Amino acid sequence: MRALVTGANGFLGRHVVAALLARGVEVRAMVRPAAGLEALGWPSSVEVFRADLRTSRELGRAFEGVDVLLHLAAVISGGEDAQFAGTVVGTERLLEAMATSACRRLVLCSSFTVYDYSSIGRVLDEDSPLYQAPDIYARDGYTIAKWWQERVTRRFAERYSWDLTVLRPGNVWGRDHGYLAILSQQFGRHHLVVGPTTRIAITHVENCADVFALAATDARARGQTLNVIDGPGERIWTYLSDYMHGSGQPGWRLPVPYWLALQVVRLGFATVFRRATKVPGILIPGKFESRFRPLRFENRRLRETLEWTPPLDYQQCLVRTYGPAGDRNRALGRQLPSPV
């Protein structure tokens, strides 16, 4: 079996490549023309295909002999238009190329960000409501791009009768990616922690990559939409403590109850910012809710459909991310320990 992986040198992509290789899948790794790959240490069996989804004319060749596409590429920095062009237009071009090939199987990396948090009751699962147009356009560039990417992909899959699996990871964390935007509002080294006892939707990058490799190889994943989280999640205060401890980042933490912070944001919005057109997300109630709203997260469908359990538990993930506990203690007040 041969898989084409886009975004293969990204934070998640490099682990997906490793997870596929571990399952005996041949990998063609698509990376941008100027990407440096030396540090990844890929074995020679990984076939590197250099292309830029926005402009390359040779995308069709990438699908030669490919049985399954794992589409992970997305632009996560830059302005809204750069993200739309890279993520959505790039996906259109990639899937147009796929339509000219014999490949009929596709695993898309979507995101929790497509869910409309302000319309969800208490539990977020795969049946929770998604954003709708035109409300989606009031969201940030990343959310718009990921929402459109899933929309475009579903349309292609329907038109060409492809076997599509949509995986929606929660917040992916791992080495050098310990901090998550949902943890707090940062002020320099200090943190305003909104709803410190809230549990967060997280998946360690190695666990998440394992789901992608499993979904690509397991027929039960076909036609499914699955949220990817490791379990009910840690509490924000615990996770943030582990992050600050593990990464040796000193700083103060000020806890604020979610309901109190939301009332302050609502009041500010109603009195000052309602007429403003360009306001930082945290000051807009809808965006504030999608970042901090306390919900219960479910991965039951993932567990039941693919009989998946995370290969690494939280303690093992901490070691993978920050090094052994002894190192982490020594790292307090110092730089991140070098990779083990």
Place this chain on the structure above:
Amino acid sequence: MKAALIGAGQIAKQHLSCLRTLPGVELAAICDLSPAAAEAAAERYGIQSWFTDHRAMLEKARPDVVHVTTPPTSHFGLALDSLAAGAHVIVEKPAAPTFEELEKLVRRAHAADRHFIEDYNYLFNRAPQEILRRVESGEFGAVTHVEVLICLDILGPGGFADPNSPHPALALAGGAIGDFLPHLASLAHLFVGAHRTAQAVWTKRKASVLPFDEFRAVLDAERGTAALGFSSNSQPDAFWLRVYGERMQATANLFEQRLTFDGPRDVPKPLRPFFSSLEEGKTIRRAALATLLGKFKGPGAYEGLWELLARTYLALADGSSLPVSANQVLAINRMIDALKPKEQRR
């Protein structure tokens, strides 16, 4: 009046944000090679229809005005087709990669009795308009010299200097800086008129995919002189406009709301600098607040585009003269042509 856009990228959003506030303007259609980009813009701005083929759009939507907001190298063909379809055309700068193509567009528009407008948005920002008002009232005195210097970091990997995907502006004479020449030339032309002679220096300080990252020029023009520049290396980002008159001088940063004047003052001469500095400080503090508020609301540095479009649609509706004339477009583009690096000038 039915408006349509070709190109649904970043600058199109500025046009659309403005157009939907204009009375009597109907957003009829948008076209982009990417179906998702076209459909997303249509959904977001309430545009009636979207297309991926501009000819199909021109035929079905029959727009009165077409905005060409694609990368610059595609402007010529799209503008020509739009004129042929009987529409007035507003083209993002630079309207055409060469002067010959630009001239052809202006001639074609004239022959078809349609208007052809290149977007010189910064001419219509508050600062240049206020300076112009004082010049016209006689308060400023005759303009002797104008300096325009854009400092903008275009060497970052995400934009013009993207190592993965060549930016379309790199095909222009002067590379990415060529994309900014219409801003420089239009402001010079506004204050000192058409150029007679021009000397330009194009250099490169840092290794990148850009052919040049620094540009300076000196011009002798009808009513005075001009010094123009673009620096990719000087920080922070700024868009300096300095106008020197026989009675007053003006300084503005067009990326912000800063605009200060210095002129005659009814105090003993040795005290003039003291009072001038006090007043300048007060003006800058007020501008700082206006700049901050502009971050929350409105078009920000694109205020000139909104003003230009509002005036254009008003003029098209009542038949009065347009804010940008064909002769102005020709003179500005002649100036741009004279500034292009010699080995790339076509």
